[in-house]
Amino acid sequence: MLPFARVSVIGLGLIGSSIARAVRATMPTVALSGHDADPAVRARVAELGLVDDLADTATAAVTDADLVILCVPPGRIGEVATAIADELPADAIVSDVGSAKVRVLAELVAALPGRKVVPAHPVAGTERSGPDAGFATLFEGRWCIVTPPADADPIAVERISEFWRRLGSQVETMDAAHHDRVLAVTSHLPHLIAYTIVGTASDMEEVTASEVIKYSAGGFRDFTRIAASDPTMWRDVFLSNREAVLEMLQRFTEDLTALQRAIRWGDGDALFDLFTRTRAVRRSILETGQDDPAPDFGRRH
Numbered sequence: 001m002l003p004f005a006r007v008s009v010i011g012l013g014l015i016g017s018s019i020a021r022a023v024r025a026t027m028p029t030v031a032l033s034g035h036d037a038d039p040a041v042r043a044r045v046a047e048l049g050l051v052d053d054l055a056d057t058a059t060a061a062v063t064d065a066d067l068v069i070l071c072v073p074p075g076r077i078g079e080v081a082t083a084i085a086d087e088l089p090a091d092a093i094v095s096d097v098g099s100a101k102v103r104v105l106a107e108l109v110a111a112l113p114g115r116k117v118v119p120a121h122p123v124a125g126t127e128r129s130g131p132d133a134g135f136a137t138l139f140e141g142r143w144c145i146v147t148p149p150a151d152a153d154p155i156a157v158e159r160i161s162e163f164w165r166r167l168g169s170q171v172e173t174m175d176a177a178h179h180d181r182v183l184a185v186t187s188h189l190p191h192l193i194a195y196t197i198v199g200t201a202s203d204m205e206e207v208t209a210s211e212v213i214k215y216s217a218g219g220f221r222d223f224t225r226i227a228a229s230d231p232t233m234w235r236d237v238f239l240s241n242r243e244a245v246l247e248m249l250q251r252f253t254e255d256l257t258a259l260q261r262a263i264r265w266g267d268g269d270a271l272f273d274l275f276t277r278t279r280a281v282r283r284s285i286l287e288t289g290q291d292d293p294a295p296d297f298g299r300r301h
Contacts (some may be wrong), residue, residue, distance in 0.1 A: 002029070002030060002166075003067075003159040003160075003162040003163045003166070004030060004032045004066050004067040004093075004163060004170065005028070005029075005030060005066055006033070006064055006065050006066050007023060007030055007031070007032055007033075007065060007067045007068075007069065008032075008033045008034065008061045008062045008065035008067070008068045008069070009032065009033075009034040009037075009051065009061075009068065009069050009071060010033075010034070010035050010036075010043050010058050010061060010062070010068065010069065010070050010071060010072060010080060010084075011035075011036055011037075011071035011072040012034055012035075012041055012042075012050065012051075012071070012080050013035040013071065013123060013129050013130055013133070013134075013230070014038075014102045014126065014128060014129050014130065014133045014134050014138075014230075015071045015097045015122065015124075015125065015134070015138075016034070016036070016071030016097075016131075016134070017045070017048075017050055017130075017131040017132075017133070017134030018124075018134035018135055018136065018138040018139070018148065018192070019050055019069060019071065019097075019134075020134070021032060021050065021136035021166070022052040022136045022137070022138070022168070023137060023167070024050075024136070026166050026167055026168070027166055030050040031052055031053075031180050032050070032052050032053070033051055033052065033053040033054075033055060033061045033062070033064075033065060034050065034051035034053070034054055034055070034061055035054070035056070035057060035058045035061035037058075037072075037133075038069075040131050041094040041130065041131055042054060044054070044130075044131050044132065045131050048131060048132075050131065050134075051079050055260075055298055057083075058080055058083050058084050058117070059083055059086070059087045060087075060091070061084075062084045062087055062088050062089075063087050063089070064089065065088075065092055066086065066089065066091065066092050066093065067092065067093050067159075067160075067163065068084065068092055068093070068095070069095050069096065069097065070094065070095070070096040070097070071096070071097050071264075073230075073232050073233045073236040074098045074100055074103070074104055074233070074234075074236040074237060074239075074240040075232075075236035075239065075240070076234075076236075077096060077098070077104050077107050077108065077198075078108075078111055079109035081094065081111035081112055082105065082111045085111060085115075088112070088115065091116070092115070092116070093116040093117075093118055093156050093160060093260070094108060094112060094115060094116065094117050094118075094122050094161065095117075095118050095119055095122065095160055096108070096119050097120065097121065097122055098119070098121060098237070098240070099121050099183050099187055099188070099237055099241075100124075100180055100183070100188075100237050100240035100241035101119055101121065101147045101176035101177075101179045101180055102176045102177050102180050102240075102241075103145065103241070104119055104240065105108065105117070105119050105147065105149060105176045106210040109149060109171045109228060109249055116152075116153055116156045117148075117149065117159070118145065118146065118148045118156050118157055118160045119146070119147045119148070119176070120144055120145065120146045120160055120164060120213070121145045121146075121147065121162065121179065122138075122139050122142060122143075122144045122145065122167075122169060122184070123142055123143045123144065123145065123187075124138050124142040124169075124184075125138070125218065125229075126138075127226065127228040127229045128227050129229075129230045129296075134248075136146040137160055137168065139167045139169045140167075140168030140169075140272060141168060141169075141170070142168075142169055142170070143169065143170050143171075143172060144164040144167075144170070144171050144172075145162055145171075145173075145174050145179055146160055146164070146170035146172070146173045146174070147173075147174055147175065147176040148160075148173070149176075149181050157173065161173070174175055174277055179239065180195065180241050180243075180244045181244045181247070181248075183241070183244075184241060184244035184245045184247065184248040185210050185248045185253045186247070188237060188241060188244075188245050189245065189248045189249060189252060190226065190228055191227075191229065191234055191237075192238065192245065193223075193252075194223040194226035195226075195227050195234075197220070197223050197227075198220075198223055198224050198227040199227075201220065208290070243285070259271075259274065262274075293297055
């Protein structure tokens with residue numbers, strides 16, 4: 001039995017359009033409705049035929065849904081939840097896809113008192129955005145972390161979990177605060193570092209007369225891929241998860257200072273020990289199937 005019969009996706013960019021495509025591929029009898037605040041995106045979604053019913057407003061998109069997934073930047077979650085509250089069916093479950101959970105959960109519960117709220121975070125994505133960037137297999141083999149409130153209906157939690165399993169994800173349930181600390185170090189801090197390094201290189205570009213771009217090595221190219229992610233979404237992520245990000249940033253700053261000291265004093269043993277430990281982390285990621293072991297990170301030459 002399918003976990004949901006009528007799914008509404010609000011926000012049809014990379015993640016939202018990928019959900020629509022994945023539902024089409026794995027649960028073809030599910031009725032799909034959707035909305036995006038950008039008229040140009042709605043026009044493109046209509047051309048692509050991603051949903052059965054494309055609404056001009058978020059309110060109209062949820063009127064008969066039994067699952068509503070908010071795929072909007074974290075900064076708009078409360079606003080959109082408030083907008084749909086009056087038309088949301090009484091038994092509908094509301095979820096989201098954001099990578100910062102404590103603030104999002106609080107805003108959803110405040111905007112939708114007494115409703116079934118079960119946030120989730122599919123740990124998947126690319127640096128691209130928009131409805132053309134989505135694809136049906138985005139979530140296959142990836143983790144989806146479900147972060148229900150303490151008083152959540154267990155059946156609602158299981159229905160959300162089963163929905164993501166149907167899309168190919170491995171599902172883990174986690175407290176929202178713990179989720180935010182974990183993602184601060186595994187996702188948010190790496191993005192912050194990437195934005196910083198690419199920004200520094202951009203400043204240096206004037207000094208080095210285009211040599212930063214011309215002689216970009218693989219490491220810098222990988223940083224630019226991360227730094228090309230949606231600026232609106234990542235601005236909201238850092239503001240939504242500021243406490244955990246600042247905690248991890250302080251820890252990183254301390255570790256970076258220790259590394260700086262080792263280089264200054266020529267402490268090769270300290271450098272070798274660190275690089276050995278980090279190499280082992282890479283092997284563990286490959287062993288758990290979370291990345292491609294192909295040479296040169298799978299680049300085509």
